[in-house]
Amino acid sequence: MNDNTLNQEREIAAGLVEGVRSGDRAAETQMVERYSRGLRYLLRRKTRDVPLAEDFLQETWAIALVKIREKGLDNPQRLAGYLAGIASNLALGELRRVHRQRTAVNSDVVALIPDESANPFRQAAKAETCQQVQDLLGDLKKDRDREILQCFYVREEDKDSICRRLGVDSVHFNRVLYRARQRMKSAILASDRRSHFQVIS
Amino acid sequence: MNKNYTEESRLIERYLADELSEKEREAFEERMLYSPALLDELEAAERLQQGLQDVTALEMANIPVGRSSGRTRSVVVTLFQSPQYAMAASVLLLISLSVSSFLLQQSPPITSVDGGMPVQTEIISLVSVRGSTGSDPVNTLSLGDGAQRYVMMLDPGFEDYSRFRTTVYRLENSGAKTMLWQVDDMSPGYEDMLALSVPGSVLEAGDFEIRVEGWRNEWPAAHEYEQVNTLTLRVSSK
Numbered sequence: 001m002n003d004n005t006l007n008q009e010r011e012i013a014a015g016l017v018e019g020v021r022s023g024d025r026a027a028e029t030q031m032v033e034r035y036s037r038g039l040r041y042l043l044r045r046k047t048r049d050v051p052l053a054e055d056f057l058q059e060t061w062a063i064a065l066v067k068i069r070e071k072g073l074d075n076p077q078r079l080a081g082y083l084a085g086i087a088s089n090l091a092l093g094e095l096r097r098v099h100r101q102r103t104a105v106n107s108d109v110v111a112l113i114p115d116e117s118a119n120p121f122r123q124a125a126k127a128e129t130c131q132q133v134q135d136l137l138g139d140l141k142k143d144r145d146r147e148i149l150q151c152f153y154v155r156e157e158d159k160d161s162i163c164r165r166l167g168v169d170s171v172h173f174n175r176v177l178y179r180a181r182q183r184m185k186s187a188i189l190a191s192d193r194r195s196h197f198q199v200i201s
Numbered sequence: 202m203n204k205n206y207t208e209e210s211r212l213i214e215r216y217l218a219d220e221l222s223e224k225e226r227e228a229f230e231e232r233m234l235y236s237p238a239l240l241d242e243l244e245a246a247e248r249l250q251q252g253l254q255d256v257t258a259l260e261m262a263n264i265p266v267g268r269s270s271g272r273t274r275s276v277v278v279t280l281f282q283s284p285q286y287a288m289a290a291s292v293l294l295l296i297s298l299s300v301s302s303f304l305l306q307q308s309p310p311i312t313s314v315d316g317g318m319p320v321q322t323e324i325i326s327l328v329s330v331r332g333s334t335g336s337d338p339v340n341t342l343s344l345g346d347g348a349q350r351y352v353m354m355l356d357p358g359f360e361d362y363s364r365f366r367t368t369v370y371r372l373e374n375s376g377a378k379t380m381l382w383q384v385d386d387m388s389p390g391y392e393d394m395l396a397l398s399v400p401g402s403v404l405e406a407g408d409f410e411i412r413v414e415g416w417r418n419e420w421p422a423a424h425e426y427e428q429v430n431t432l433t434l435r436v437s438s439k
Contacts, residue, residue: 005235005236009235012235013235034235035234035235037237037240038233038234038235038236038240039234041233041240041243041244041247042230042233042234045247078231080231080232080234080235081227081231083234084227084230084231084233084234085227088230126251126255129248129251129252129255130252130255130256130259132248132252133249133252133253133255133256134256136249137256139358139359140359141359141360142360145359149249149253150253150257152214152218153246153249153250153253153254154250154253154254154257156218158218158220159214159218172361174210174211174214175359175361175393176359177210177214178210178393179356179357179358179359179393180249180359181210181213181242181245181246181249182245182356182392182393183329183356184245184246184248184249184252185241185242185245186328186329186356188244188245188248189328190328
């Protein structure tokens with residue numbers, strides 16, 4: 001890890017905690033802006049439920065801000081760790097709650113719950129991602145490399161067994177995954193830039 | 202790929218595969234919250250995974266994923282600049298100047314703008330994304346900011362080559378291409394990208410094509426370079 005980045009973060013975190021503790025609203029806003037993206041990703045990954053992740057994000061901030069305003073933190077430099085801990089606990093609590101409940105499915109009630117996947121914006125985003133992945137797969141000259149991505153990301157096999165079965169070395173495996181990710185990053189950036197230039201009439 | 206970046210990449214993959222210990226995972230998730238660069242990587246991986254799962258599901262259901270034929274590789278996008286790339290400007294300039302290169306041009310000789318003095322350099326990352334037919338080039342650059350040299354970060358593709366060659370063409374209105382600049386014997390460096398250093402005097406307002414080709418040492422001398430990537434760049438005067 002880059003020591004400069006870590007030191008910088010510790011300094012910023014301590015400053016934000018102090019600001020919030022002393023009632024500085026700008027510090028609160030800055031804190032929320034700084035960490036929400038990471039928290040959102042973390043919650044989305046742990047809950048696998050986008051609306052629930054958003055709820056938990058709000059709850060994370062509600063818990064954290066009350067605590068910091070009233071009592072501060074024992075270790076203000078570890079603000080990010082503190083926030084990640086709250087988010088993780090909320091997600092874990094939900095997981096345990098779901099496992100505990102053995103509710104019989106009421107099909108009439110279930111039918112009333114709107115299908116988020118049918119949301120047109122989400123469908124459009126999904127279609128765009130599909131196209132980006134298709135383009136990426138099209139750029140892979142070897143079936144073996146496509147197989148690497150499929151095995152790792154779709155079938156979630158571990159790296160060693162993939163390398164053994166496909167006869168590739170670790171360096172090549174890493175290269176394919178890394179460059180696929182970079183290509184995806186480029187595609188996301190291009191898509192984001194494009195969306196800023198939409199003409200609204 | 203450089204060692205540090207390989208280790209970071211491996212850490213990301215282990216996190217995504219839930220292979221980190223509890224302590225490692227907590228440390229990683231804490232860093233995730235304050236590192237936009239790390240989040241970029243994770244979100245790209247997440248999008249890639251979701252996309253692969255969706256594509257696989259569609260293919261299994263024999264549903265064609267929409268793909269119009271004859272599309273050109275061009276989408277409107279603005280120039281990408283990142284502070285993290287700017288931080289490595291001096292290192293990249295050293296890398297680009299140390300590789301063997303030669304200039305091919307049909308215009309009057311380009312005189313050195315360096316003169317042994319430090320020159321203002323701008324680093325630009327060219328996006329290699331396909332887009333809709335007839336749309337503007339993916340990448341754009343506005344001249345006139347005082348930069349005398351440009352370092353273009355290029356995607357080296359997925360194949361393993363012994364070395365890369367990059368050529369810059371000016372696209373004429375007639376459809377012809379004029380070769381302006383070529384650099385050979387390149388290899389990926391910072392963030393596993395190719396860094397092509399181009400004097401600002403090479404770039405004037407207009408459209409350009411940057412072609413990346415790869416070569417393997419085991420090939421016979423008569424073997425052609427293999428095409429890796431073709432990018433477009435639109436340069437405008439400020």
